[in-house]
Amino acid sequence: MSNSPAANRKGLTVKDLVTIGIFSALLFITILVGGLFFAPNPVLTFYMPLGSALLGGPVFLLLIAKVPKRGPVMTAGILIGIIFFATGMHWAMDIGYIVMGIIADFAAGSRKYKSVRMNILAYMLFSIGCTGTYIMYFIDPASWASTMLRGGTEQAYIDTMNASAQNWVLAVILIGTLTVAAFSGWVGNKMLKKQFEKAGITA
């Protein structure tokens, strides 16, 4: 690899790109597995970002540890956004991952990708991307359902909506996601220290 022209460049090498691809796949799986329990359940569907944030921490931190440069988190966000787009998730979630991926990259980059706290914070920011759909829902709950309710029940629906889906649900989603992501990052960091640094995987 050292003779290849890409290795001499300062940016991302092919090896970095492949690593990003593989870890994005793992990250995508953790989001999917964590969210799977929540998404198809009408009562719990709002809390899906919490479940999605639960499992990804170790993968995310190992990705940063393996590629401590500008770009991996951003690319992972873009890739996950694209794959969610291609699997037909709501567009606000795709945009959310892309935007929060870029922000998270800058957050981790502000300490040169070496600070554990900043990396965990980056994971927390990254996990917020998942809530895009729900933010869209709470901005305008009436139009969300209008396509289904062109029949006249509209007013009754809006009344019940105001009564049951209060704004605190959104706060619970956001704060809950941040907390779960912080926990996941904390576990991930412990695991990284215990297992992967010894094995020399993080280099």
Added chain:
Amino acid sequence: MRKLHFDPRTKLLLMIFTILSATLSPSLYYASGLVLLIMLFGFACGKPRYSLLGALTYTVFFALTILTRDFLYGTLQTMLIAFLGLVHKVYPCGLMAGIMIGSTKVSEFMTGMHRLHVPRKIVIPLAVMLRYLPVIREDWGFIKDAMQMRDVSPSLGGLLAHPGKTAECVYVPLMMSASKAADELSIASVTRGIENPEPRTCLIQIRFGAADALAACAFLLYFIAGMAVRGGWI
């Protein structure tokens, strides 16, 4: 039925139209028409079984929505409507995505992306990611076997009884094999000339044909019709 071959770029375009139509869909009946259109496209792509099953599942959701709308009241209705709203926005796109992914080869997809001038920094990780997703499932099978051999239960019950141990037994091998695979794959891809700056070639010729134009027109017209209904012109 003879299988038609579509350009990967056409599929991406259709995907965008599907998402736009589903997001801006003016009525429930419009969304079900969209699913019907996607089902026909699935037939043309040579995925009849998947498309038919998908359309049938949608019918169930459709009936459920009608029932919820007309016969339920109060909190239960609100909750179900919020959930079904998501289903109707996402389902057509998911069905389309399944057809798209099922009928496109990775090399075809890569060439399509290359022709669209997507930067390599995105294309390479994306291709690796798509290639690696099935490997994770395979790995998971092996890890499960290994865990059972060591008397660690790879289930929800095991996770609750010994959270730390079970989590470690899943993450450590998964991430170890991932970083090993990263090394091996990058060696393999460099050997096969992924760094070659010349334009990419592909054995399967990809170009826009009559079928592509027809499919694109059908989806575009459907989208315009939806906008017209939404705008109140019809």
